[in-house]
Amino acid sequence: MIKWGILGCGDVAEVKSGPAFNKAQNSELIAVMRRNAYKAKDFAARHKVPFWYNTIDGLLKNSDLDAIYVASPPVYHEEHAIAALQHGKHVYLEKPMAMDTEACKRIVNAAQASDKKLSIAHYRRALPSFVHVAEMLEANVIGDVRSVSLTLLKQPPSYDIDENSFWRINPDISGGGLFHDLAPHQLDLMIQYFGAPEHYVGISSNQAQLSRADDTVSALMRFPGGIHFQGNWCFSVNPFDETDHCKIIGTKGHIVFSFFDTKVTVVTEQKDMEYTFEHPENVQLPMIQRVTDYFMGKRDNPCSGVEATRVIQIMSEVSRK
Numbered sequence: 001m002i003k004w005g006i007l008g009c010g011d012v013a014e015v016k017s018g019p020a021f022n023k024a025q026n027s028e029l030i031a032v033m034r035r036n037a038y039k040a041k042d043f044a045a046r047h048k049v050p051f052w053y054n055t056i057d058g059l060l061k062n063s064d065l066d067a068i069y070v071a072s073p074p075v076y077h078e079e080h081a082i083a084a085l086q087h088g089k090h091v092y093l094e095k096p097m098a099m100d101t102e103a104c105k106r107i108v109n110a111a112q113a114s115d116k117k118l119s120i121a122h123y124r125r126a127l128p129s130f131v132h133v134a135e136m137l138e139a140n141v142i143g144d145v146r147s148v149s150l151t152l153l154k155q156p157p158s159y160d161i162d163e164n165s166f167w168r169i170n171p172d173i174s175g176g177g178l179f180h181d182l183a184p185h186q187l188d189l190m191i192q193y194f195g196a197p198e199h200y201v202g203i204s205s206n207q208a209q210l211s212r213a214d215d216t217v218s219a220l221m222r223f224p225g226g227i228h229f230q231g232n233w234c235f236s237v238n239p240f241d242e243t244d245h246c247k248i249i250g251t252k253g254h255i256v257f258s259f260f261d262t263k264v265t266v267v268t269e270q271k272d273m274e275y276t277f278e279h280p281e282n283v284q285l286p287m288i289q290r291v292t293d294y295f296m297g298k299r300d301n302p303c304s305g306v307e308a309t310r311v312i313q314i315m316s317e318v319s320r321k
Contacts, residue, residue, distance in 0.1 A: 005031035008072035020285035033059035060087040104309035120308035123287035142250030177213025194223035202318025208236035219318035
């Protein structure tokens with residue numbers, strides 16, 4: 001049994017992840033921490049968690065805890081992950097792993113220096129629709145992959161919001177705006193499907209000037225086997241232009257899917273196939289199960305710090321001006 005504590009029981013922990021720690025097998029959530037004592041106590045009461053804290057030290061000194069889920073904003077990931085490791089806890093760390101590549105490397109080094117384990121919350125790789133895409137590629141259903149196009153266009157969170165009230169668009173806290181918040185999942189899946197890219201370049205711009213963070217990024221990559229990738233992200237379009245689309249083109253057909261939907265379409269010379277998957281209400285549950293099994297020594301690491309460091313390195317390079 002892995003007994004968990006959450007460091008940073010905010011919005012992400014409410015539905016996406018928090019309840020999953022009690023739904024996964026051999027897993028139990030016994031403690032939560034948030035600097036706001038009222039909110040920490042309220043979260044614990046609503047989710048029936050025995051212990052709550054408003055200090056990190058208080059949480060990490062709980063000797064019953066085996067593992068910590070670090071769900072604080074990215075600017076704190078390095079500090080909080082290393083502190084948990086040094087207190088003898090396994091760490092499941094939210095994405096993006098850290099603010100930059102060097103911070104990621106320091107976290108990996110801290111894990112290697114300890115006798116504890118580190119996994120990163122690139123949880124989409126464990127969801128059924130994305131697992132199915134991997135299976136289709138492995139089975140060579142669309143033949144040899146030639147090119148990949150990814151487009152994510154979203155309206156701004158609100159024209160009335162600013163980086164002081166919405167930390168995800170504050171580069172001092174998030175590392176670089178909504179691209180740094182959402183692209184880690186997408187780039188992680190591309191690496192899962194095709195391997196580490198051999199070459200990557202990109203450009204970014206702050207078109208809408210709603211915060212200091214760039215809202216538009218374009219990237220070109222070459223994956224092993226000569227697979228070409230083109231990605232476009234923009235977070236300042238009109239609502240009717242919102243797009244979430246990934247198309248993988250092979251020599252025998254193509255696969256189309258999105259990152260915020262559960263439908264996968266496969267078109268080949270012989271037939272067209274459409275699959276719809278049901279993702280769990282607590283979308284991190286499949287990944288949390290894998291991480292729990294890893295912490296118990298039952299499987300390999302479902303997402304290592306080295307893998308997640310590569311994602312941050314790519315993001316940093318392609319989002320340069």
